[in-house]
Amino acid sequence: MAQGEDIAYDFVLVILSVSLFILGIILFIICRKNPQKSDQKQEILPVKSCASTYQLTDIDAATDGFNHRRIVGKGRLGTVYSAISPRGELIAVKRIHPRLVLSNAGFGFASIMKTLSLAQHPHIVPIIGFSQAPGERIIVMEFVGMVSLDFYLHENPEGASLLDWNRRLRVAAGVARGIEYLHEGVAPNIIHGCIKASNILLDVKFVAKLCDYGLSFLAPEEKRGVVGYVDDEYWGERGGGACKESDVYGFGVVLLELLTGRRSEQGLLVRWALPLIKSKRFNELLDPRLVFPSDMKPFLRLAKVASACVGNYRKDRPSISQVASILNNLEVEVCH
Template sequence: MEFGGMLSLDFYLHQNPDGGALLDWSRRLRIAAGAARGLEYLHKVASPPVIHGCVKPSNILVDVKFCARLCDYGLHFLASQERQGLAGYVDEEYWLNKSGASKECDVFGLGVVLLELLSGRRSDYYQENVINIVQWALPLIKGLKFSELFDTRLAIPFNIEPLVRLARVALACVGNSRPNRPCIAQVATILTNLEMDLY
């Protein structure tokens, strides 16, 4: 994979003071769709299939055209069972199930990334007195309170339907148990269609 000019999504969303403005809604949709297609490749095309193990903004590189590239995939077996670095980006089943990471767990992590793209918030799992992003966002999506969900650094677009659909995809990824979670192919198809609808 080429490296030149790439910074992590975490840098753009949470560390760069101008990151919020650089990542307009169309670029965020492009990154979401690209990350989903990358996971789809790992799960469906790679032989043998590859489990990423920890899908999060710091493991998504963004090139100069704001296209997403997954990195640090397939290394989940090296991670300790400690929560640091994984918490907030893996589902509860990860901690309960001795096998840990799975394709469904990767979909959960992508859902958390989608929530971060929509809200501009970090998944602050470790900060005391802070509700994690999933607990915070799910009631807003279910209650159709999208103005409270969307990143306040950006103007809400005239047509919010693509963002509403993105929020519903995120909800399906993080709001269901593993057996009821959509597969990455379904998620990638929806996000690619949302990306193409912008042009």
Template sequence: MKSSQEIAYYFILSLLSASFVILCLVLVIFCRKKPVESEESLTGPKISAQGYPLTDIDDATDGFNHRRIIGSGRLGTVYAAVLASDQKPVAVKRIHPSLVLSNTCFGFSSILKTLSLAQHPNIVPIIGFSQAPGERIIVMEFVSAVSLDYYLHENSDGASSVLNWSQRLRIAAGAARGLEYLHEGMAPNIVHGCFKASNVLLDDKFCARVSDYGISSLAPNEKRGLLGYVDDEYWRNGRGEPCKESDVYGFGVVLLELLTGRRAEEGLLLRWALPLIKETRFSELLDLRLVMPSNMRTIIRLAKVALACVGNSRKSRPSMIQVAAILNNLEVEVCVR
């Protein structure tokens, strides 16, 4: 018969053995390598732009029929089109032949495939492209044929169709989110290069969608359509050198257009508006087509953001992260009222 000391010894030994087994099980559970979730499994796969034969684009635009033209700018002419493959309405930008022949379209397909990975509610997605001798085509999702520039400066439907202050704030906040995404949400980051009111499209719910981003390199020396929307440093070396800071400057100019209802006029708007903001002479600054808002806090804040974007040097300008955060907060406040 075992002594009490032996019984105690075997009891302790069994406890130690059980503890060791439990410890091993714990280590196995916690140290087991977990499967790594890929970025695609978390956000969904991103599909780059599709290449289309030029014959498909020609069919979709009825031979680039002038009746399908919905816009024209420094880079090209935009057509409303329908792709035969899926009967999907699209916007087709045909790059000006002079730009194609000047070799500025080198690496066109690679640029478009990279830009097409950008997906955000406040940008216009690029879904395809086409290239042939003398031709470079960009195929985009069709959002609207109407831009912010049209609503502010060309709309002749009367006072009832003028954007109100609430709509203007929502448009500013949406455009800020789109530009912030391009600057910080994409890798590599995308510099717009030509941010202006005509490159902010408005859908049927007046949601702002930023278009024509990342393709300013196709016309590096073309000043037409850019003067007034970029800072002096942009042309420092004789050709356009877009950067995030120049985009912020352009955004500030668009804010001034929203506040005043006036065009940029190649820099004249800034020279007229900035002294009024600094001297808080808002009755002279604000769009005369609209009634002065009863609560001026939001308008004053917008004006100060515009001033920070265009009135400071590049080093002192806010980032689009900061700008978007301020405008998002203002948008929430307006919605709560």
């Protein structure tokens, strides 16, 4: 009897093992056919091809010899021209300042441009090509007929009224999503390096798009155009320079500009605004050119987010993902 019981016991074990194996195969097939719902909700962007290489002669022809009449913008890194590509498409051409080209002559410009050009998101301006020659570095971008946030807020007399409170909140949330994509959604991660109002473009529907991302390597030591948008640690000997935390600081300054309608003024805006936010004197903080929002709570929260971005040391600052999550919720609450 003992031998018969052993045989029966072994037989049951074999049957159980085979059953578990078959069950595992069935579960694997079901999972392959029915991926998790969270994966289905993720936005799938089409794969973007790497940046094209343009001959300098083609760029020269596209800009009519870098004609001054084609200039649509000037900045600390270079001059932007409207141009017609060899295929007849309207493009934007950024010609890097010669002095910056000379100081970065041995830097891997082509490889960096190819990496940056792979970034694709609704809230960044795509890089579609580049050109390089002795003394010349050119970046070719999509031309989307945009005007900078800086122009709307500070240069156009009617721009402030065009940017009502709802649009300002949409701009803030859109920029946060764009930075979040650069920091977390693309590999390798991209540090913008200089988040400021003039590097945020608005299209005809006031959709915000970031430009000049990943280009801080061209002018790592230059303060012109950066002071007021980077933290004190940016210039420190240890751990200084551009990083995710310095991008969050710059975004906080932009939030203060959206709330107050004031320029950064090389850091004066932060020093003026933080005490007002801390003491809840929001009637003095908000842009006087607009009627106060009917519901102040979302904008008070926006002010607190701005304070957290600019009022802390790097190690204590919120991540852009945390900031974007809050602003996305505020946008849904106010604008939908």
